[in-house]
Amino acid sequence: MRLRLVPQETTWDFFKRSKFTLGFSGLMVLLSVVAFFAIGLNFGIDFRGGTTIRTESVEPVDVGAYRDAIAPLELGDVSITEVFDPNFGPDQNVAMVRIQAQQGDESISVETIQAVEDALKTLDPEITFPSVESVGPKVSGELVMTAIYAVLAAIGTVLIYIWLRFEWQFSVGAVAALIHDVVLTIGVFSVLQIQFDLATIAALLTIVGYSLNDTVVVFDRVRENLRRYKKMDLREVLNLSINETLSRTMMTSVTTLIALIALFALGGDVIRGFVFAMIWGVVVGTYSSVFVASALLLRLGVKRDWSKPDGGAGTQFADVDA
Amino acid sequence: MLNISLFRRIVIIGLVVLGLAYAMPNLFYPRVETHNDAVQAIELAGGEASEELAAQRAAWPEWLPSSLVNLGLDLRGGAHLLAEVQVEDVYEQRMDSIWQEVFPVLRESRAVVGTIRKLDTDDGTLQIRVGNTDHIEDAAELIRALAQPVMTITGTGATNFVVSHEGDVITVELSDAEKLATDDRTIQQSLEIIRRRVDEVGTREPTIQRQGEDRILIQVPGLGSADELKALIGTTARLTFQPVVSRTQDADARPGVGNVLYPSMDEEGVYYVLEDTAVVSGEDLVDAQPSFNQNGQPAVNFRFNPHGARLFGDYTSANVGSPFAIVLDEEVISAPRINEAITGGSGIISGAFTVEESNNLAVLLRAGALPAEMTFLEERTIGPELGADSIEAGELASLVAFAGVLLFMGLSYGWFGIIANVALILNVGMIFGLLSAIGATLTLPGIAGIVLTIGMAVDANVLVFERIREETKAGRGPARAIELGYEKALSAIVDANITTFLTAGILFIMGSGPVKGFAVTLGLGIITSVFTAIFVTRLMVVMWFERRRPKTLEV
Numbered sequence: 001m002r003l004r005l006v007p008q009e010t011t012w013d014f015f016k017r018s019k020f021t022l023g024f025s026g027l028m029v030l031l032s033v034v035a036f037f038a039i040g041l042n043f044g045i046d047f048r049g050g051t052t053i054r055t056e057s058v059e060p061v062d063v064g065a066y067r068d069a070i071a072p073l074e075l076g077d078v079s080i081t082e083v084f085d086p087n088f089g090p091d092q093n094v095a096m097v098r099i100q101a102q103q104g105d106e107s108i109s110v111e112t113i114q115a116v117e118d119a120l121k122t123l124d125p126e127i128t129f130p131s132v133e134s135v136g137p138k139v140s141g142e143l144v145m146t147a148i149y150a151v152l153a154a155i156g157t158v159l160i161y162i163w164l165r166f167e168w169q170f171s172v173g174a175v176a177a178l179i180h181d182v183v184l185t186i187g188v189f190s191v192l193q194i195q196f197d198l199a200t201i202a203a204l205l206t207i208v209g210y211s212l213n214d215t216v217v218v219f220d221r222v223r224e225n226l227r228r229y230k231k232m233d234l235r236e237v238l239n240l241s242i243n244e245t246l247s248r249t250m251m252t253s254v255t256t257l258i259a260l261i262a263l264f265a266l267g268g269d270v271i272r273g274f275v276f277a278m279i280w281g282v283v284v285g286t287y288s289s290v291f292v293a294s295a296l297l298l299r300l301g302v303k304r305d306w307s308k309p310d311g312g313a314g315t316q317f318a319d320v321d322a
Numbered sequence: 323m324l325n326i327s328l329f330r331r332i333v334i335i336g337l338v339v340l341g342l343a344y345a346m347p348n349l350f351y352p353r354v355e356t357h358n359d360a361v362q363a364i365e366l367a368g369g370e371a372s373e374e375l376a377a378q379r380a381a382w383p384e385w386l387p388s389s390l391v392n393l394g395l396d397l398r399g400g401a402h403l404l405a406e407v408q409v410e411d412v413y414e415q416r417m418d419s420i421w422q423e424v425f426p427v428l429r430e431s432r433a434v435v436g437t438i439r440k441l442d443t444d445d446g447t448l449q450i451r452v453g454n455t456d457h458i459e460d461a462a463e464l465i466r467a468l469a470q471p472v473m474t475i476t477g478t479g480a481t482n483f484v485v486s487h488e489g490d491v492i493t494v495e496l497s498d499a500e501k502l503a504t505d506d507r508t509i510q511q512s513l514e515i516i517r518r519r520v521d522e523v524g525t526r527e528p529t530i531q532r533q534g535e536d537r538i539l540i541q542v543p544g545l546g547s548a549d550e551l552k553a554l555i556g557t558t559a560r561l562t563f564q565p566v567v568s569r570t571q572d573a574d575a576r577p578g579v580g581n582v583l584y585p586s587m588d589e590e591g592v593y594y595v596l597e598d599t600a601v602v603s604g605e606d607l608v609d610a611q612p613s614f615n616q617n618g619q620p621a622v623n624f625r626f627n628p629h630g631a632r633l634f635g636d637y638t639s640a641n642v643g644s645p646f647a648i649v650l651d652e653e654v655i656s657a658p659r660i661n662e663a664i665t666g667g668s669g670i671i672s673g674a675f676t677v678e679e680s681n682n683l684a685v686l687l688r689a690g691a692l693p694a695e696m697t698f699l700e701e702r703t704i705g706p707e708l709g710a711d712s713i714e715a716g717e718l719a720s721l722v723a724f725a726g727v728l729l730f731m732g733l734s735y736g737w738f739g740i741i742a743n744v745a746l747i748l749n750v751g752m753i754f755g756l757l758s759a760i761g762a763t764l765t766l767p768g769i770a771g772i773v774l775t776i777g778m779a780v781d782a783n784v785l786v787f788e789r790i791r792e793e794t795k796a797g798r799g800p801a802r803a804i805e806l807g808y809e810k811a812l813s814a815i816v817d818a819n820i821t822t823f824l825t826a827g828i829l830f831i832m833g834s835g836p837v838k839g840f841a842v843t844l845g846l847g848i849i850t851s852v853f854t855a856i857f858v859t860r861l862m863v864v865m866w867f868e869r870r871r872p873k874t875l876e877v
Contacts, residue, residue, distance in 0.1 A: 003733035008795075054708070087715050107701045110549045130705035132548065139404060139699045150832040154825045161824060165817055199767055202837045205829050206774065206844065209822035213778070216821055217785065220814040248788040252781040255730060259723035259777030263770060266722055268715035270396075270708075271766055278774065 005250040010243045014290055015235055015298055021291040025180055032187020039190045044197030047144050049101030049137035051108045054083075054094065055120060057127040061095040069119040075112065076100045085269040094269070107134035147201040151182065154208050166219055169300040174215045177293035181211045181284050188280055199274040207281025210256070214249060214289035221245050222294075226302065234302060238294050253286045326864055334857045341752035341850075344387050344759045354390055357382035389758045392527065393543070394765035394839050397713050399706030400543035401551040404699045407512050407536050409505040411694035413446030413496055416504065420483060420494060421448055424465050428452075435461040441491065448494040455490045462487050465494060472499045505536060511693045513538060516555050518689035523554065537699070548701035558651050558695055559686035561604030563634065564596040566645040566657050587653040588674040594654045596647050601637045603691075606630025610687035612680040613670065620680035621672035624687060631667025639663030650683070716769035723773050724750075731780055735787050738877050741862045742783040745854040749779050752850040753843065762846075765839030775847030782819070782855030785811040791877045800875045804867065808860055815855060823848045 077100040163171040221241040264275045347354040360378035436453025469481035480499040529541040577583040586592040615621040647657040731739040790807030829841035
């Protein structure tokens with residue numbers, strides 16, 4: 001007996017509630033944008049400049065005491081968070097101390113780091129500092145721009161590639177799904193206030209890649225079925241294609257999630273935010289390839305008859321030319 | 323067609339074996355590492371192997387591949403610095419030397435141009451006030467005649483400096499073409515000197531590379547902290563020997579024309595007035611070694627090249643009895659009296675050093691002075707324990723991910739799942755093989771990339787298997803179903819993977835450090851997973867099919 005995630009043969013109608021699902025996606029995108037502007041992202045030092053010092057001690061972390069010890073140094077905004085991880089031993093207490101960027105272009109001075117370390121050592125002489133990272137405001141500003149360019153470049157490249165391989169309607173659907181995924185990920189990062197840094201950008205681009213992977217597989221089947229069933233209604237073609245690829249979609253999502261969840265649980269706290277973004281992205285990406293990309297494709301219509309110039313496409317919306 | 327020619331079979335199997343062979347040394351990481359270090363040490367020593375080194379070299383057979391995956395700083399621990407070179411510093415030095423040329427020429431024509439005076443500037447230009455403004459154009463013309471052509475790609479006819487005048491002031495400025503060339507030279511020199519300094523400390527595989535216009539990225543694995551690295555490369559280390567005019571306690575003393583006022587390095591509140599022009603500078607040093615002076619204090623021995631030795635000898639024999647100063651980065655280390663002419667070309671610098679400081683000074687002097695100052699824009703220190711923890715966590719997570727996916731695939735596709743699993747194991751092996759072969763760096767996000775690949779690599783196989791299932795359901799015979807499965811899944815596999823590969827490429831171009839490491843493993847993972855799905859599993863399925871000839875397929 002084989003394990004099956006979905007029944008052998010499915011004939012589900014994925015567009016029965018397409019108004020509702022598209023509306024839901026639109027609402028989520030809107031909420032994410034609101035969250036981004038209202039709450040904002042918890043930027044790491046890569047994007048904001050500043051210094052993080054990781055501390056490790058046998059004594060339990062006392063955030064208040066740490067704060068009091070550092071306060072006299074007058075370094076501006078200092079945030080201290082305790083880090084928890086199942087990999088830590090019983091005597092391993094870890095905290096992250098984050099200090100805002102100081103004046104000037106440079107990263108933090110040797111003296112300042114030394115002063116902070118000395119202040120913490122008065123609390124606990126045994127405390128160690130496994131990592132110290134400092135980014136000057138000049139670099140962090142540039143990193144923000146590079147990150148934005150990277151995401152835009154990725155989306156742009158995809159737009160062009162899909163357009164070349166399929167039709168522009170596919171391209172618009174795929175890119176809408178990508179933007180949906182990226183925006184929703186940014187939204188969840190601002191709502192949960194998970195640190196947003198360079199690694200998160202890497203995760204975002206991976207989500208772009210993954211979500212696309214899914215979308216392209218469905219679209220590939222749509223393309224094939226469009227040629228095979230020349231008379232079939234576009235909606236039916238889409239439904240058939242999604243149903244046919246459903247088993248594969250679920251298989252791949254589940255194997256990817258198995259791997260990512262293992263990494264999330266056991267991979268250590270350093271990359272947890274990164275892995276979280278990817279898990280979220282796999283779930284959202286799988287959803288969006290059906291309910292955003294394909295649903296939009298249905299609304300945009302597709303050129304069916306290759307012998308005629310454009311027109312006479314699947315639905316009434318096809319007249320909307322972009 | 324289920325027939326795969328023998329030649330293709332051999333190529334496919336050969337590539338897999340090659341990939342695995344390159345990956346294999348990573349299973350014996352410490353052993354291979356000592357072997358590689360020993361080989362390098364023996365090479366450095368000119369082929370002579372001490373007994374210990376020979377034993378270390380023998381720890382790994384010579385004929386086996388020995389390239390390893392480099393571990394990134396976040397896994398190995400170490401220091402990372404991003405420095406910006408203040409290229410404008412050099413403009414001032416250039417202007418000083420242009421002034422040295424301009425001054426005699428203008429002085430000769432004093433009858434025409436009147437009195438000349440150099441104005442103090444700090445923007446990398448040379449400004450000269452001329453007494454006779456009527457003839458200022460003549461003066462400017464005289465200076466222009468000294469300019470030399472610069473070779474550029476865009477235009478000939480550019481000179482190394484441009485001259486303009488306003489009122490009674492002539493301004494000399496480096497031309498844009500010359501600035502570009504100068505900047506480039508400054509960065510190249512800085513890179514070279516940083517490399518020498520870091521190499522002197524002898525850590526393994528430092529990364530020192532130019533980034534953008536005027537930045538240098540330095541990554542040194544295994545070094546305790548970024549502060550240490552900063553101390554090593556942050557000092558300019560310009561050593562000069564300058565004649566002493568006087569000694570003073572007054573910090574605001576006016577040094578007078580052609581002189582400078584520098585503080586003493588170890589005597590608080592003591593200042594020296596020195597002649598601005600150095601007798602000899604650090605560029606003429608050929609060697610510097612830490613040592614002890616006759617009182618047993620740490621000191622640095624140095625030796626000049628013939629040019630420096632002659633200059634130093636001439637000066638000391640002409641100035642017996644007067645003091646001269648040893649100056650490092652505008653601070654006077656010491657100002658001894660010249661007791662006798664020093665013609666041997668060597669000497670000793672003593673000051674209030676600790677042993678460590680004298681060691682560092684010797685390293686810095688040997689490596690040479692940086693042409694310009696640097697500011698540090700980014701610095702990161704990762705402790706080796708944190709790196710080791712990350713590796714451990716990454717390994718555990720990979721194994722669990724592996725086990726989970728293998729089990730799931732086996733349950734879902736039975737025999738075909740097992741074939742996919744074998745392919746998956748080969749796949750990860752080949753990722754490591756490729757990483758080692760191209761000398762890529764594995765970072766923590768890179769490990770995440772591999773784990774992600776474990777999850778996604780089965781995708782191509784899943785696409786094929788699902789297709790075979792469908793074709794079987796549509797009533798095709800086993801051979802035909804397998805054939806069609808591979809054929810029809812191909813376009814989806816290719817399109818899906820090319821798009822993912824494109825995003826990995828963008829990440830690689832735009833990302834830095836750890837993110838780049840992620841892009842590399844993701845990209846390689848896509849290549850190997852497509853290769854295994856299209857060729858390796860197909861070969862396995864075909865070989866299985868040839869042997870069994872099943873009447874029905876159980877996918």
